[in-house]
Amino acid sequence: xxxxxxxxxxxxxxxxxxxxxxxxxxxxxxxxxxxxxxxxxxxxxxxxxxxxxxxxxxxxxxxxxxxxxxxxxxxxxxxxxxxxxxxxxxxxxxxxxxxxxxxxxxxxxxxxxxxxxxxxxxxxxxxxxxxxxxxxxxxxxxxxxxxxxxxxxxxxxxxxxxxxxxxx
Numbered sequence: 001x002x003x004x005x006x007x008x009x010x011x012x013x014x015x016x017x018x019x020x021x022x023x024x025x026x027x028x029x030x031x032x033x034x035x036x037x038x039x040x041x042x043x044x045x046x047x048x049x050x051x052x053x054x055x056x057x058x059x060x061x062x063x064x065x066x067x068x069x070x071x072x073x074x075x076x077x078x079x080x081x082x083x084x085x086x087x088x089x090x091x092x093x094x095x096x097x098x099x100x101x102x103x104x105x106x107x108x109x110x111x112x113x114x115x116x117x118x119x120x121x122x123x124x125x126x127x128x129x130x131x132x133x134x135x136x137x138x139x140x141x142x143x144x145x146x147x148x149x150x151x152x153x154x155x156x157x158x159x160x161x162x163x164x165x166x167x168x
Contacts, residue, residue, distance in 0.1 A: 010153070010163045013143065017064050020133040020141035025067030027137045030057045030150040031114040032083075033074040033102055042147040046073070046083060053147055054086035054097060056154025061095040063157050064143060071099045072114050111144035 017026055030053060032042045045053065057069040071083060084099050102117040112126035115137050136142025145153065153163030 014064055016133050017066075017141060017143050021065060021067070024140040026064065026133075026141040026143070028057055028061040028064060028066045028069040029111075029114060029118065029137060029142050029144045030060075030069065030071045030147060031111065031144055032147045033072050033114065033117070045147050045151065049151060050083035051086040052151045052154065054083050055158065056150035056152070057145075058095075058097060059154040059157040060143075060145065060150060060163075061097075066095055066143070067140075068095050069097045070118065070137065071097070072102050072118055073099060074102065114144055115142055 020026060032046055032053070053071070057071060060066070061069040073083070100118060102114075102123075110125040112130050112132060113123040115132065116126065117123040118137060132144060133141045136144075149163075156163040
């Protein structure tokens with residue numbers, strides 16, 4: 001899987017997310033239901049390293065002070081077992097991790113389209129400019145990460161390094 005080069009430090013996203021989460025509970029969203037080559041890569045990653053994705057979401061949520069982490073998977077993905085088992089196995093279970101299956105017609109990889117699908121609406125990107133740190137998931141702040149980026153970020157955070165930005 002090809003690594004995505006970072007365009008800004010993790011800390012530049014972390015502080016605005018924390019500020020937004022101070023007034024409303026924030027959520028880390030890991031999108032495993034995108035389109036194109038990214039979707040195929042996410043499905044392979046989910047099948048082979050679901051526990052690593054769960055650890056990445058957990059580490060991101062802990063580092064960001066998020067109230068929860070949500071893993072958005074396509075309804076037809078059958079390889080979610082490791083992710084689902086791992087989501088319930090962290091020592092202190094804080095923050096809580098949830099695996100959410102989104103509709104059959106979700107075929108968008110854009111972060112705000114994932115949020116729309118998670119909220120039960122048509123998976124259409126929100127109008128730009130969109131600040132998901134202010135109005136993300138269910139009206140609260142959300143920080144959306146791709147599957148590979150979440151797994152890499154988790155490895156970095158757990159080893160004391162600084163992870164790359166999620167979607168660039």
